[in-house]
Amino acid sequence: MLAYTIRRLLLIIPxxxxxxxxxxxxxxxxxxxxxxxxxxEMSGQAVEATARVAGEGGDVQSGGAGxxxxxxxxxxxxxGLDPAIIAEIERDFGFDKPMxxxxxxxxxxxxxxxxxxxxxxxxxxxxLVLDKMPVSISLGxxxxxxxxxxSIPLGIRKAVRDGTRFDVWTSGxxxxxxxxxxxxxxxxxxVVFAGGRFLDWFPxxxxxxxxxxxxxWYEQIIDYLWHITLPxxxxxIGGFAGLTMLTKNSFLDQINMQYVQTARAKGLNEQxxxxxxxxxxxxxxxxxxxxxxxxxxxxxxxLLIEVIFSLDGLGLLGFEAALNRDYPVMFATLFFFTLLGLxxxxxxxxxxxxxxxxxxxxxxxx
Numbered sequence: 512m513l514a515y516t517i518r519r520l521l522l523i524i525p526x527x528x529x530x531x532x533x534x535x536x537x538x539x540x541x542x543x544x545x546x547x548x549x550x551x552e553m554s555g556q557a558v559e560a561t562a563r564v565a566g567e568g569g570d571v572q573s574g575g576a577g578x579x580x581x582x583x584x585x586x587x588x589x590x591g592l593d594p595a596i597i598a599e600i601e602r603d604f605g606f607d608k609p610m611x612x613x614x615x616x617x618x619x620x621x622x623x624x625x626x627x628x629x630x631x632x633x634x635x636x637x638x639l640v641l642d643k644m645p646v647s648i649s650l651g652x653x654x655x656x657x658x659x660x661x662s663i664p665l666g667i668r669k670a671v672r673d674g675t676r677f678d679v680w681t682s683g684x685x686x687x688x689x690x691x692x693x694x695x696x697x698x699x700x701x702v703v704f705a706g707g708r709f710l711d712w713f714p715x716x717x718x719x720x721x722x723x724x725x726x727x728w729y730e731q732i733i734d735y736l737w738h739i740t741l742p743x744x745x746x747x748i749g750g751f752a753g754l755t756m757l758t759k760n761s762f763l764d765q766i767n768m769q770y771v772q773t774a775r776a777k778g779l780n781e782q783x784x785x786x787x788x789x790x791x792x793x794x795x796x797x798x799x800x801x802x803x804x805x806x807x808x809x810x811x812x813x814l815l816i817e818v819i820f821s822l823d824g825l826g827l828l829g830f831e832a833a834l835n836r837d838y839p840v841m842f843a844t845l846f847f848f849t850l851l852g853l854x855x856x857x858x859x860x861x862x863x864x865x866x867x868x869x870x871x872x873x874x875x876x877x
Contacts, residue, residue, distance in 0.1 A: 538841065538842075545631075545835075629832075647813060691749065694745070694815040719734055814826035825844070
């Protein structure tokens with residue numbers, strides 16, 4: 512497995528670079544870049560989606576200080592501004608250089624773990640990410656753990672009692688959970704439990720209460736759990752359905768295998784057959800998918816939940832960075848989370864071998 516792991520680690524490099532190149536090109540072609548955002552603020556105009564001038568045909572801000580008339584016509588909202596000011600703004604944002612030079616410089620900085628400073632927050636990107644990380648880690652970790660704790664036993668139970676009344680009514684619950692988005696459950700929870708129309712048991716804002724640092728340690732834990740309950744419940748309700756059905760189908764597939772019939776014919780009881788033989792094979796795909804499931808919940812599933820419950824996490828940070836064209840935040844978080852996702856995907860593959868040593872990825876190349 513060592514050679515396979517080394518090859519996968521080396522493959523991460525071109526994969527990461529390719530993802531960054533594609534996203535960098537797409538973002539550069541999008542109208543309303545950071546220079547236009549600042550010029551619009553200076554001129555008191557709103558930046559529109561049609562900010563690109565016809566005939567520009569490429570990078571939004573790739574031009575340098577090539578002439579006063581070109582500078583003034585290159586950005587919407589630049590009319591009436593001194594071309595020297597526009598050129599200075601371009602230098603401040605780094606847009607006085609060609610696009611390929613900006614990309615190479617950015618990647619070189621990332622290799623040295625220099626993620627730059629936010630354009631519009633005037634704060635180091637790494638500090639912003641670390642500041643928002645506790646919210647997203649809390650949502651992602653608690654949601655993933657609870658989803659697995661609920662879905663795996665429920666899926667096993669449904670497989671063992673396939674076709675019974677228990678299987679039928681739990682399937683109804685699973686279908687409802689799959690069909691209704693998490694943010695709708697979040698709104699319902701607020702209406703019922705957070706002072707919407709009925710009960711006022713849980714808070715609506717933040718991960719902890721003001722003055723949390725002055726509380727005793729056990730009071731800090733209680734306050735934290737009090738704030739995180741509704742967001743996590745909303746994510747769990749919306750996320751357990753798929754894993755439950757995956758677990759059930761995996762167990763049903765293994766239960767019908769010949770080796771299970773052989774084990775029963777030898778006189779083994781159902782518990783021994785289920786947990787001694789079926790469990791390890793059926794749980795391969797479920798457990799090995801834990802890293803990717805955590806990444807998915809952590810970085811893609813909590814944006815609306817953060818907005819609804821006023822939680823200042825990574826999802827909200829990325830959304831605001833995209834709206835403001837805050838390129839350092841956008842690309843730094845993309846680089847970090849893509850790298851983390853690729854590493855977690857490798858860990859997920861290696862978990863197959865950990866759970867069942869008979870699986871050897873290197874043997875496929877023989």
